[in-house]
Every structure is written in structure tokens, then in C-alpha cells.
Amino acid sequence: MTAVSLEHATVPADAGEVTLLIARRVEPGYEVAFERWAKGILDSAAAFPGHLGYGLFRSSGGDAPWFLVHRFQDAEACRAWQESPERAAWFADCRGHHHSEVARRELTGMETWFATPGSTRPAPPRWKMAISATLAIYPISVLGSLFLVPHLATLPLLLSSAVVACVFNVLMTYVAMPAVSRLLRAWLTP
Incomplete structure (x- = not known):
């Protein structure tokens, strides 16, 4: 396509x-x-x-x-x-x-x-989506706490929180969720 x-x-x-x-x-x-x-x-x-x-x-x-x-x-x-x-x-x-x-x-x-492109198959149950999202956000949270948050300590809370939210959102959308949904595809939609 x-x-x-x-x-x-x-x-x-x-x-x-x-x-x-x-x-x-x-x-x-x-x-x-x-x-x-x-x-x-x-x-x-x-x-x-x-x-x-x-x-x-x-x-x-x-x-x-x-x-x-x-x-x-x-x-x-x-x-x-x-x-x-x-x-x-x-x-x-x-x-x-x-x-x-x-x-x-x-x-x-x-x-x-x-969602699988080109498919009309229904989405997985919400509990499976929640588990998948948790598996995706966990490593981002750990790595962000170790490597990103210490560099933001001198910034005001609202600004540092905005940077963390932006970075986490991008990583979730473009890296973590595509990888997790691909790895768990058989379990998510048998």
C-alpha cells in the first residue's frame, strides 16, 4: 500500500x-x-x-x-x-x-x-491493551528516571514535566507501542 x-x-x-x-x-x-x-x-x-x-x-x-x-x-x-x-x-x-x-x-x-492496517478485526480487550501499554511505558519510565530526569532537575517543575511528557509520548507512540504490539500480536489478537 x-x-x-x-x-x-x-x-x-x-x-x-x-x-x-x-x-x-x-x-x-x-x-x-x-x-x-x-x-x-x-x-x-x-x-x-x-x-x-x-x-x-x-x-x-x-x-x-x-x-x-x-x-x-x-x-x-x-x-x-x-x-x-x-x-x-x-x-x-x-x-x-x-x-x-x-x-x-x-x-x-x-x-x-x-489496529492492523487493512484489517477490520476488532481491537483487543482493554485489559490486554492496558498490560501492553504498561509493558511499553515501564522501560521508558526507568530509563527516563535514570538518564533524563537528572538533567532536568534545575528546570522549573512545569517545564521539566512538559519535557518528560513530550519525550515519553514520542517514545511510546513511535518506538515502544509499535514494538510491544508487534511482539505480542499473537496474544493480543489470537
Whole structure:
């Protein structure tokens, strides 16, 4: 699957966010028209209040679907977009593009860390997600306490806490959670 565009989200994931993942199958020969339509609907959604970012991923070929991804600050913002006249207008104007929705998932909170791209499989139980997150944050906490916190001792508490939170968040999102979810994949979603 090749990325067409991916808007960088500026807000870290939290329990209130909703990620909407839509898979659409496009008939051969209609990819250009679909991509133009998809880019238009994604740009329209991006201007909506509470929209945090989006992505459009091309099919990997054959019968594989295209993926549209939206991030919203909360369920209310997601619902407002899905029920909006702007979205309805885009769907009213997609006749002749020869594409159809084949799957849709709404992911909230930690579920986004455990979602398998291209899969509509449900997220693992929350207790498994909590154990996995604990296994991911523990080494970061220990190493941060040993190597980072001592260097921040002279900073004001609010500033040093902000640095720790930022570093921990980045390490959790890009290093620890991908590694832990990959290592525990068979246990998380048997």
C-alpha cells in the first residue's frame, strides 16, 4: 500500500480522539477519478471543526482497497462531519466513479495503537491493551528516571514535566507501542 498523502496531526492521541478508517474498492480504470474525489472529500473534512488530520492510501494492487483515514478530536466532531451537508454533497457527486465502501472502523483511544492496517478485526480487550501499554511505558519510565530526569532537575517543575511528557509520548507512540504490539500480536489478537 502506498501513501498518497498524510496530513501530520498536531495533537497527541488521547482517550477522546476518534480515528475513522474507511476502505473503498475502486474498479480498474477509475483510480484517477476516485483519487480526485477522495482528495476533495478529505480536504473538505479537514476544514471541519474538530478534524485533526487525514490520510489517503492507494491500493496495493489487484482487488485490494484504498484507505481513507480521518482523525477527530472526539466522537461529537466525528458525528458532526458524518452527518454534515458537506459530506452528503460529496457522496451525491460520486456517481460514475465506480467505487464502493467495503469496510469501516471507528477507533478510539488506545485502539489506534493496536489496529492492523487493512484489517477490520476488532481491537483487543482493554485489559490486554492496558498490560501492553504498561509493558511499553515501564522501560521508558526507568530509563527516563535514570538518564533524563537528572538533567532536568534545575528546570522549573512545569517545564521539566512538559519535557518528560513530550519525550515519553514520542517514545511510546513511535518506538515502544509499535514494538510491544508487534511482539505480542499473537496474544493480543489470537
